[in-house]
Amino acid sequence: MKTRLRLLFLFLFSTALLTAQQPKKPTASDIHESIKKLNFLGSVLYVAAHPDDENTRLISYMSNEVKARTAYLSLTRGDGGQNLVGPEIRELLGVIRTQELLAARRTDGGEQLFTRANDFGYSKHPDETLAIWNKEQVLSDVVLAIRKFKPDVIVNRFDHRSPGSTHGHHTSSAMLSVEAFDLVGNKNSYPNQLSGVDIWQPQRLFFNTSWWFYGSREKFEEADKTNLLEIDTGVYFPSSGLSNPEIAALSRSQHKSQGFGSTGSRGSQIEYIELIKGNLPVDRNNIFEGIDTSWNRIEGGKAIGDILYAVQNNYDFNNPSASIPELVRAYKAIQNLKDEHWKIIKTKEIKDIIATCAGLYLEVTADTNHATAGSSVNLNIEVINRSNANIILSNIVNPNGVKIEKNLKLENNTGFDFKETLQINSNQSISTPYWLTKKGTLGMYAVDDKKLIGKPETPRDLNVTFNLNIGNIAIPFTKAIVYKTNDPVKGEIYKPFEIIPEASAKISENVIIIDKNQQRDIEVIVKAGRDNLEGYVELAYPRNWSVFPEKQKVSIATKGQEERLIFTVIPPKEQSEGLITPMVHVGDKVYTKELIEIDYDHIPFQTVLLPSESKIVRLDIQKRGENIGYIEGAGDVVPESLRQIGYNVAILKPEDISAENLERFDAIVVGIRAYNTVEELNFKQQILFDYVAQGGNMIVQYNTRHRVKVDQIAPYDLKLSRDRVTDENADVSLLATNHEVLNFPNKITKNDFEGWTQERGLYFPNEWSSEFTPILSMNDQGESEKTGSLLVAKHGEGYYVYTGLSFFREFPAGVSGAYRLFANMLSLGKNEMQPSNQIKN
Numbered sequence: 001m002k003t004r005l006r007l008l009f010l011f012l013f014s015t016a017l018l019t020a021q022q023p024k025k026p027t028a029s030d031i032h033e034s035i036k037k038l039n040f041l042g043s044v045l046y047v048a049a050h051p052d053d054e055n056t057r058l059i060s061y062m063s064n065e066v067k068a069r070t071a072y073l074s075l076t077r078g079d080g081g082q083n084l085v086g087p088e089i090r091e092l093l094g095v096i097r098t099q100e101l102l103a104a105r106r107t108d109g110g111e112q113l114f115t116r117a118n119d120f121g122y123s124k125h126p127d128e129t130l131a132i133w134n135k136e137q138v139l140s141d142v143v144l145a146i147r148k149f150k151p152d153v154i155v156n157r158f159d160h161r162s163p164g165s166t167h168g169h170h171t172s173s174a175m176l177s178v179e180a181f182d183l184v185g186n187k188n189s190y191p192n193q194l195s196g197v198d199i200w201q202p203q204r205l206f207f208n209t210s211w212w213f214y215g216s217r218e219k220f221e222e223a224d225k226t227n228l229l230e231i232d233t234g235v236y237f238p239s240s241g242l243s244n245p246e247i248a249a250l251s252r253s254q255h256k257s258q259g260f261g262s263t264g265s266r267g268s269q270i271e272y273i274e275l276i277k278g279n280l281p282v283d284r285n286n287i288f289e290g291i292d293t294s295w296n297r298i299e300g301g302k303a304i305g306d307i308l309y310a311v312q313n314n315y316d317f318n319n320p321s322a323s324i325p326e327l328v329r330a331y332k333a334i335q336n337l338k339d340e341h342w343k344i345i346k347t348k349e350i351k352d353i354i355a356t357c358a359g360l361y362l363e364v365t366a367d368t369n370h371a372t373a374g375s376s377v378n379l380n381i382e383v384i385n386r387s388n389a390n391i392i393l394s395n396i397v398n399p400n401g402v403k404i405e406k407n408l409k410l411e412n413n414t415g416f417d418f419k420e421t422l423q424i425n426s427n428q429s430i431s432t433p434y435w436l437t438k439k440g441t442l443g444m445y446a447v448d449d450k451k452l453i454g455k456p457e458t459p460r461d462l463n464v465t466f467n468l469n470i471g472n473i474a475i476p477f478t479k480a481i482v483y484k485t486n487d488p489v490k491g492e493i494y495k496p497f498e499i500i501p502e503a504s505a506k507i508s509e510n511v512i513i514i515d516k517n518q519q520r521d522i523e524v525i526v527k528a529g530r531d532n533l534e535g536y537v538e539l540a541y542p543r544n545w546s547v548f549p550e551k552q553k554v555s556i557a558t559k560g561q562e563e564r565l566i567f568t569v570i571p572p573k574e575q576s577e578g579l580i581t582p583m584v585h586v587g588d589k590v591y592t593k594e595l596i597e598i599d600y601d602h603i604p605f606q607t608v609l610l611p612s613e614s615k616i617v618r619l620d621i622q623k624r625g626e627n628i629g630y631i632e633g634a635g636d637v638v639p640e641s642l643r644q645i646g647y648n649v650a651i652l653k654p655e656d657i658s659a660e661n662l663e664r665f666d667a668i669v670v671g672i673r674a675y676n677t678v679e680e681l682n683f684k685q686q687i688l689f690d691y692v693a694q695g696g697n698m699i700v701q702y703n704t705r706h707r708v709k710v711d712q713i714a715p716y717d718l719k720l721s722r723d724r725v726t727d728e729n730a731d732v733s734l735l736a737t738n739h740e741v742l743n744f745p746n747k748i749t750k751n752d753f754e755g756w757t758q759e760r761g762l763y764f765p766n767e768w769s770s771e772f773t774p775i776l777s778m779n780d781q782g783e784s785e786k787t788g789s790l791l792v793a794k795h796g797e798g799y800y801v802y803t804g805l806s807f808f809r810e811f812p813a814g815v816s817g818a819y820r821l822f823a824n825m826l827s828l829g830k831n832e833m834q835p836s837n838q839i840k841n
């Protein structure tokens with residue numbers, strides 16, 4: 001199912017967006033829109049918790065219709081979500097979703113900001129969220145974001161007044177935004193920030209409400225709307241041929257890992273925003289009412305406005321370069337502005353406009369997409385002016401600050417290609433997401449370099465500067481080095497140029513479960529970041545374990561190649577678990593990180609360096625039965641995990657499910673959300689129930705309550721609910737202490753519920769027929785007991801088990817109690833000593 005889904009996505013991408021990294025090539029209409037934006041000096045900040053929370057209709061409207069600088073502050077990077085396009089979860093999913101937000105902003109014209117808060121998973125209440133996040137740090141980051149971006153208006157996606165009604169991260173984002181609104185203008189709050197940034201006071205704060213927050217459309221119709229502004233975001237843009245909702249849908253469709261592809265609409269569409277702080281505008285359509293958004297708002301701005309409003313009015317769509325002399329005059333005036341904030345923003349904007357008016361194309365490509373510090377790469381530097389503007393290329397400055405004199409007049413449509421060799425500094429930092437370089441906590445990323453806080457990604461510092469003279473004014477243009485290649489199918493492909501370590505290593509399995517009294521061969525994969533890599537590998541491992549051999553030589557001739565080494569791991573005599581890390585010694589350096597590459601067409605190619613560590617567990621486990629059939633759902637690693645403890649696991653496609661095929665299995669396990677995602681299973685349920693009746697075991701993992709595609713989940717009545725226990729340490733009571741599932745072949749005790757991760761489980765049934773025995777009870781703090789996490793029913797000669805326990809999360813984390821309990825579920829009815837019909841609770 002997963003591969004099929006992935007192929008489908010690849011197909012969709014290949015027809016739509018291959019251009020994640022391609023330079024923008026604006027049309028004459030685009031340039032005119034940019035000039036209008038240049039002449040608007042107002043800013044809006046939209047605030048929510050996750051990638052995909054943001055309302056792209058409002059962001060696009062503010063950016064493209066109002067022409068405001070518009071940013072989305074997402075408190076987290078969405079590490080806790082699920083991934084519909086590939087296997088990456090947790091921090092790697094956070095990297096993907098960060099890039100999806102950036103892709104969304106490239107589409108809707110916004111900017112993207114973050115805090116250091118980590119999406120640690122589902123949270124029912126902001127009290128819990130703010131206890132797991134470091135509330136002071138996140139609030140400080142929100143204050144910093146406001147002081148840096150200087151919005152006139154803030155719009156929250158969520159209501160700060162209704163804790164418990166939605167994800168705790170959501171309400172927290174609104175609460176922190178409201179709190180920050182009253183702090184940002186005060187010199188005494190977070191004074192340590194004020195060396196790099198000034199205080200700032202936004203004028204208004206809104207909540208982007210909708211009928212949904214009122215419970216129903218009817219209730220919303222009747223509600224008091226005195227404090228609500230109505231904004232018609234359904235405008236049409238002739239310059240792009242798109243309606244605002246169509247742009248918003250294209251933007252939202254960038255959230256591909258979440259499956260948020262959406263279809264655009266046309267015609268009027270009202271957004272409601274409720275005033276929370278500041279004064280209510282009289283004009284109920286204008287959130288900037290009373291705020292000067294013209295050039296007059298800054299000292300020395302009027303003269304610039306006089307030039308630029310005329311440029312906007314006199315713009316020649318047939319010859320954009322006719323605007324260049326006046327644009328250059330305005331550029332010069334902007335350089336004399338005292339207001340550093342607007343000077344930086346407007347300098348960048350007007351330089352882009354000047355370059356695009358001239359059809360100026362500046363590009364620096366390397367002959368490889370990655371290299372190591374200290375090595376050298378070949379660069380191709382392309383320069384072309386495609387206008388009659390008077391432009392001279394004075395010089396080019398490479399990343400090491402070396403100036404290459406040119407003094408070339410750039411004649412209309414005459415290109416230059418310069419070849420240069422770049423010697424990369426030996427202390428050049430490795431390219432990787434800055435928030436992942438140091439181990440954080442459950443709730444927070446650790447970021448040592450304060451300058452990076454809030455930035456969407458690690459700034460690229462391998463840049464080339466082109467010093468041009470345009471109409472006798474010196475204007476520098478800076479471009480990051482990129483890698484460009486041609487794919488026979490896709491055509492032109494761009495990738496970022498990145499610095500990688502000379503060696504990286506990983507162990508092929510993330511969790512290694514070793515049965516007591518056994519040993520295990522593990523495979524270490526070493527990858528060379530450069531040619532002729534020579535060194536040796538040893539492992540770091542817990543003290544009481546042993547590894548053979550102690551060291552092995554590694555020798556790799558070509559950059560990018562891998563070498564596989566086998567080490568034998570022997571566990572101690574007692575129960576034990578720990579981490580095992582490969583260490584690659586090259587000269588006097590030791591490399592302990594794994595290099596992960598993320599390659600999807602809708603986002604730029606990503607390289608991520610993470611600590612290379614696998615969990616090793618010596619597990620005291622008994623089991624019965626050997627052969628498991630696994631029916632895949634939304635995708636999980638449960639099959640690999642069951643293989644780890646010695647089961648043979650065959651993946652069953654819906655078409656493989658037949659009475660004679662099922663006969664050879666001791667148990668059938670249904671993957672997470674299979675009944676939400678695999679429609680064909682509706683026709684297979686009876687075959688599965690008959691298999692159980694004849695003595696088989698069937699274990700069904702969690703499904704969500706909505707969009708269940710089968711008529712009957714279980715052979716007996718069973719009703720799914722939204723009950724979940726999110727506290728992974730919540731106390732677990734054993735209800736059916738004598739039931740076989742808690743006693744055979746492993747004796748399950750409370751100890752088996754220690755060390756769980758992220759949550760206990762989700763979407764537990766809350767009603768079931770008397771054939772089911774509830775085995776466990778647990779609940780989150782302040783909530784009633786939930787007894788539906790593990791339900792077992794005898795059906796004919798076999799057993800049907802429904803469980804919302806999060807085995808799919810616990811297995812990859814190597815939680816031994818989860819393995820022992822699952823082994824018991826698979827072994828139900830296989831206790832030869834005790835006929836199953838004699839088991840009583």
Ligand SMILES: [Zn+2]
Pocket residue numbers: 049050052053167170
């Ligand atoms: Zn969310």
